[in-house]
C-alpha cells in the first residue's frame with residue numbers, strides 16, 4: 181500500500197510503529213524486546229544478518245587467542261621441566277577459527293531466520309530530509325526509530341590506497357587462510373593488543389606500534405607501565421612512536437608470492453627514523469560509528485566532533501524528547517558487547533506502548549577486560565575520574581610477581597590497584613594487569629554494584645591457594661590506609 185506523508189506529497193511505502201536500523205547485537209535485542217508488544221515493526225540491515233561480535237569481533241578474536249595460548253603454554257614450559265617441540269599448522273589454526281566462528285554465527289542466523297520476512301529488509305538505510313527512512317525501493321515512515329548501526333574500523337587518511345591489499349583490519353584478518361610470516365599491528369588498544377600477542381604466540385613476526393606510551397587504554401600510569409613490562413617480555417613494541425608513512429614495495433620483494441611487501445616509516449620514541457618491512461599491516465587505530473552518514477540530522481539529532489549524539493540517555497539510548505534511540509556502538513558511548521546488548525533490550529522495551537511492566541536495566545558499573553596475557557581490566561571509576569571528582573582516595577596494591585598461586589602456575593607478572601574511598605569504606609574502582617584479571621574484575625563489579633564495603637568483601641571467604649587471594653591482599657592494603665575505624669589486619673598476614 182502506498183500512502184503520502186502529511187507535509188509533502190512524497191509517497192511512502194510503509195508506515196510502522198517502530199523501525200530498527202542495524203541488526204547486530206543491539207538491534208536484534210531491540211527487535212526482540214519491541215516485538216513482544218508491537219507487530220507493526222521493521223528491522224533493516226546492511227550486510228550479514230549475524231553480528232559483529234560473532235563474525236568479526238569478540239568470538240573469532242578469542243578463538244585465535246585460544247590457539248595462541250595453547251601454543252605458548254606448550255613452548256613456554258621449560259621451567260617446569262617440560263620440553264615440547266611445537267609445530268604450528270597455520271592453515272589448521274585459521275580453519276578452526278573460521279569453522280567455530282561460523283558455528284557461533286549460525287546460531288544468530290537461525291534466530292533471524294525465524295523472524296517473518298515482512299519484518300526484515302536487507303539493504304543500507306538512509307534518512308531523508310523529511311525524516312523518512314529510504315532503503316532499496318522503500319520509503320518508510322516510523323513513529324519511533326532505533327538506530328543500531330554499530331561501528332567500523334577507523335583507517336587513517338590515505339592508508340587504504342597506499343597499502344592496498346597489504347592492509348588488514350579486524351573485518352578482514354580472520355578471513356586469512358594461513359598465518360602470515362610477518363605483521364605490523366598499528367594501535368595498542370584492545371584489538372591491537374589481543375591480536376598482536378595472539379599472532380606473535382603463533383609464530384608470526386610481530387611489531388606493535390602505538391603513538392602514545394599506553395597499552396589497553398590504561399589510565400593508571402603504574403598499571404600501564406607494569407603491563408608494558410609484562411607484555412614487552414615477549415612482544416616487540418614500538419610505543420610512543422610516530423608513523424610517518426606507509427606503503428608497498430614492488431612485486432616479489434617478499435619472496436613469498438606475487439604481492440608487493442608492505443613498509444612503514446616511523447620515528448621511534450628516541451627520535452630515530454626506521455623502516456619496518458613485512459607482509460601485512462593490521463590497522464587497529466580505533467573504531468568509529470557512521471551515524472553522520474545516515475542523515476541523522478534529519479531526525480533533529482546533533483553530533484559532537486567525535487560523532488557522539490547530544491542529549492543521549494545512556495540507559496535507553498533516547499535522544500532528548502525525540503522518538504529516536506541510538507544504541508550500541510552507534511552512540512559511541514561504551515563500545516562493548518554487554519552494553520550493546522543491554523541498550524538494545526532497554527530501547528526495545530521503552531518504545532513499546534505498553535511498557536509499564538518492562539524492566540529497564542540501570543546503567544552498569546563500567547567494566548572492561550582485554551584478553552591478552554596477562555589480562556588487563558578496569559572496573560568502576562578510573563584514577564583520573566576519581567582525581568577530577570576530588571574524592572579522597574587510597575590505593576590498595578598487590579603485586580602478582582610473587583603471589584603464591586600465580587608463581588605456582590608460572591603466570592607471576594602483574595599489579596592490581598584498588599581505589600578505595602576514604603570516607604565511605606567503599607570501592608570506587610580498580611585497574612589491573614595480571615593473571616585471572618577477568619575474575620577479579622567481576623568480583624569487584626559485584627561489590628561496587630551492590631554497594632558493598634571493603635569490610636563486607638573481606639568478610640567473604642577467599643580459598644587457599646588461589647590467585648584471588650591477591651585481591652584480598654589489595655583490599656587489606658586499602659583497609660589499613662583508611663581513616664575510618666576498622667578491624668586492622670596487616671597485609672603481611674597473607675601467607676603462602
Ligand SMILES: Cc1cc2nc3c(=O)[nH]c(=O)nc-3n(C[C@H](O)[C@H](O)[C@H](O)COP(=O)(O)OP(=O)(O)OC[C@H]3O[C@@H](n4cnc5c(N)ncnc54)[C@H](O)[C@@H]3O)c2cc1C
Pocket residue numbers: 201202203204205206207224225226227228230231232233236237238239241303304305306328329330331350371470474507508509510515516517518520
Ligand atoms: C575484533 C573485535 C573484538 C571485540 N572483542 C570484544 C570483547 O571481547 N568483548 C566486548 O565486550 N566487546 C568486544 N568487541 C566490541 C563488540 O563486538 C561491539 O561492541 C558490539 O558487537 C557492537 O554491537 P552493535 O549491535 O552496536 O553493532 P554491530 O553488531 O556491528 O551491528 C551493526 C549492524 O548495523 C548494520 N548497519 C550499519 N549501517 C547501516 C545502515 N545504514 N543501514 C542498515 N544497516 C546498517 C551493520 O551492517 C551491522 O550489521 C570487539 C570488537 C571487535 C571489532
Ligand SMILES: NC(=O)c1ccc[n+]([C@@H]2O[C@H](COP(=O)([O-])OP(=O)(O)OC[C@H]3O[C@@H](n4cnc5c(N)ncnc54)[C@H](O)[C@@H]3O)[C@@H](O)[C@H]2O)c1
Pocket residue numbers: 336366367368369370371372374389390391392394397423464465466467514515516548549550551
Ligand atoms: N576485550 C574487549 O573487550 C575488546 C576487544 C577488542 C575490541 N573491543 C572494543 O573495540 C573498540 C575498538 O578497539 P581498538 O583497539 O581498535 O581501539 P582503541 O581506541 O581502544 O585503541 C586504538 C589505539 O590506536 C592508537 N592509535 C590511533 N591512531 C594511531 C596511529 N595513527 N598510529 C599509532 N597508533 C594509533 C591509539 O593511541 C590507541 O591506543 C574498543 O574501544 C573496545 O570497546 C573490546
